[in-house]
Amino acid sequence: MGSPVSIPFKSFIQVDRTSSNAIYMQIVNQLIHAIQRGALPPGTKLPGTRALSELLDTHRNTAVAVYEELSAQGWIEIRPNQGTFIASQLPNLEKGAKTTKKYANTTGFSFEKSNLLDNPYEYTKCDHIFTDGTPDIRLTQVSDLSGFYSSNMKRKSNLRKMNWYNHDGSEYFKQQLARYLHLSRGLNISTDNLLITRSAEMSLFIISEILLRKDDAVVVGMPGNFSANMVFQKTGARIYTIPVDQEGLDTHALLELCKKMRVRMVYVTPHHHYPTTVSLSAPRRMQLLQLAREYGFIIVEDDYDYDFQYDKKPLLPLASVDDQGMVIYVGSFGKSLAPGFRTGFVVSPANLMKEMRKYLGIIDRQGDIVMEQVLGEMIEEGAIHRHLNKSLKVYKARRDTMADGLTRAFGNKLTFTVPSGGLALWATWKYPVNLLRLSQEASKQGLFIPKTLLYQDKKLTAMRIGFGHLDETEIGKSLEILKSTFSSMQAK
CATH class of the missing domain: 3.90.1150.10 (Aspartate Aminotransferase, domain 1)
Known part of the structure; x- marks a missing residue:
C-alpha cells in the first residue's frame, strides 16, 4: 500500500462548519461511508493524527477523536509502533449501504478486435x-554491465540529457554502431543511415507503416517468421509464400510471381532463414538483388542472429552490396547480453530514414539515452567483442x-x-x-x-x-x- 498521504481524503471528506453536527462526527461518518464503498479497503494504512488534521484543516484533537470513535465502532485498528489501519474484519454493513461499483468489465462502446494480433506465445512452469x-543470460558479464551503467548514470552530462526527449538516440552510440557494422558486416554507412529502436518487431512495424498499404503484396518464405507476418498483415498487406529449400528462398519462384503481379516487398532472413536455419546461397542473393532492381520491390533483410556464427566464414548482408537503395536492413544489437541491454536498429538510405524518425518520435519519444551511451562505450572499449x-x-x-x-x-x-x-x-x-x-x-x-x-x-x-x-x-x-x-x- 502506498503512503497514506497520497490518499485523496478531501475528495470524499467535506467539513461543513455551519452544520449542527460535530466536526469529528462529520469526518467519522464520511470515512465510514468511504470504507463501505471500498475507497479505503481493509489493511489501508491511515495517516497519523497530526497529518490527518493538517490534510483536513482541523485541530489535532479532532483527528484524535475521529480515530477513537472509528476504533470503538470497529472500523479501524490501532497497532502499537505501526500505525492506524482500516480493520481487516469490518463491521456488518448496514442494510442498503452502498458498496463500491467494480471497474467495468466491458467498454460502453464498440471497437474493432484483432484475432491476427493474438499473443501466440505460451508460458509454463516446467523445469x-x-x-x-x-x-543464455547466465553467460552475461553482469559486473561489466553494471560497471558501465553505473558510471554513465553518475555523469552529469548524461543526467542533463535524461531531461530531454530524444527519440533520435545517442549520436555517440550511432557513431560507434555505424563503425561496428562497417567492420563486422561490411555496411559502409553513416549515422544518417541508422535508426535505433527497441526491437526488431518495432523496426518492422515502422517500416510497414511507411511502406505498405492495403492489399500490397508481401512475399515471404514458407515456412517463415510468423511474428513478421503478423506485422505485415496488420497493415492490410497480402502475404504470398514461396518455397525455401537447401539454398534458401526460391528466387525462381519469386521471378514467376513477379511476372504475374506487382510485388511491393520481399522479406528475407538470408543469413539463417527462420525457422529452417539454411543460408541463402550466393547465386540466389545476386538474383534477388537483380529482381528487386528489375521489378522495383523492396527487400527487407532481417539479420536476426548475425552475431552468432561459428565457422568464421560469414556471408555478408545483402545490404552490403546494394548500391541501388533497394534493401532495408533490420538487425539486433547486444543480443548476447541481458534483455535490458539489447536494442534493435534499421539501416536504410537517408531519405527513408528521415521519415522513419518521424514515426519513432510518435511511438518512442523518450528513448533510452543512458543505455545507448553504455552500449557505445562497450563497443569502443571492446567489451562487446570480448x-x-x-x-x-x-x-x-x-x-x-x-x-x-x-x-x-x-x-x-x-x-x-x-x-x-x-x-x-x-x-x-x-x-x-x-x-x-x-x-x-x-x-x-x-x-x-x-x-x-x-x-x-x-x-x-x-x-x-x-x-x-x-x-x-x-x-x-x-x-x-x-x-x-x-x-x-x-x-x-
Whole structure:
C-alpha cells in the first residue's frame, strides 16, 4: 500500500462548519461511508493524527477523536509502533449501504478486435523448456554491465540529457554502431543511415507503416517468421509464400510471381532463414538483388542472429552490396547480453530514414539515452567483442552437444543439418508423429515445447529447437524427456 498521504481524503471528506453536527462526527461518518464503498479497503494504512488534521484543516484533537470513535465502532485498528489501519474484519454493513461499483468489465462502446494480433506465445512452469533460439543470460558479464551503467548514470552530462526527449538516440552510440557494422558486416554507412529502436518487431512495424498499404503484396518464405507476418498483415498487406529449400528462398519462384503481379516487398532472413536455419546461397542473393532492381520491390533483410556464427566464414548482408537503395536492413544489437541491454536498429538510405524518425518520435519519444551511451562505450572499449567471443565458444559447444544428443536419441527417425551459426537447429521427423500431442505429453514430464516451434502439415513434420539457453546438463535432461515421450507414444 502506498503512503497514506497520497490518499485523496478531501475528495470524499467535506467539513461543513455551519452544520449542527460535530466536526469529528462529520469526518467519522464520511470515512465510514468511504470504507463501505471500498475507497479505503481493509489493511489501508491511515495517516497519523497530526497529518490527518493538517490534510483536513482541523485541530489535532479532532483527528484524535475521529480515530477513537472509528476504533470503538470497529472500523479501524490501532497497532502499537505501526500505525492506524482500516480493520481487516469490518463491521456488518448496514442494510442498503452502498458498496463500491467494480471497474467495468466491458467498454460502453464498440471497437474493432484483432484475432491476427493474438499473443501466440505460451508460458509454463516446467523445469525444462525449448525455445526458438534464445541466448543464455547466465553467460552475461553482469559486473561489466553494471560497471558501465553505473558510471554513465553518475555523469552529469548524461543526467542533463535524461531531461530531454530524444527519440533520435545517442549520436555517440550511432557513431560507434555505424563503425561496428562497417567492420563486422561490411555496411559502409553513416549515422544518417541508422535508426535505433527497441526491437526488431518495432523496426518492422515502422517500416510497414511507411511502406505498405492495403492489399500490397508481401512475399515471404514458407515456412517463415510468423511474428513478421503478423506485422505485415496488420497493415492490410497480402502475404504470398514461396518455397525455401537447401539454398534458401526460391528466387525462381519469386521471378514467376513477379511476372504475374506487382510485388511491393520481399522479406528475407538470408543469413539463417527462420525457422529452417539454411543460408541463402550466393547465386540466389545476386538474383534477388537483380529482381528487386528489375521489378522495383523492396527487400527487407532481417539479420536476426548475425552475431552468432561459428565457422568464421560469414556471408555478408545483402545490404552490403546494394548500391541501388533497394534493401532495408533490420538487425539486433547486444543480443548476447541481458534483455535490458539489447536494442534493435534499421539501416536504410537517408531519405527513408528521415521519415522513419518521424514515426519513432510518435511511438518512442523518450528513448533510452543512458543505455545507448553504455552500449557505445562497450563497443569502443571492446567489451562487446570480448563478451561475444567468450559466449560463442560456449554456444558452439552447446550446439554440438544438442546435435550429438539428437543423433543418439533418435537415430534416423529425425534428420537435421548442424547450423553454421545461430542458436537453434531445424529437425525434420522421418517417422510419423503428432507433434502437438508430443508437446502435450512432454509437458507432463517437465519439458515444455511451445506450439510456435512445431511445423506440421501433409508434407512436413519438423521442429525448431533452440540450444543457446540450455547448458549441457539441461540439454541432456530435455532430450531424455523428449525421447521417453516419443517412445511411449510409439508403443501405444
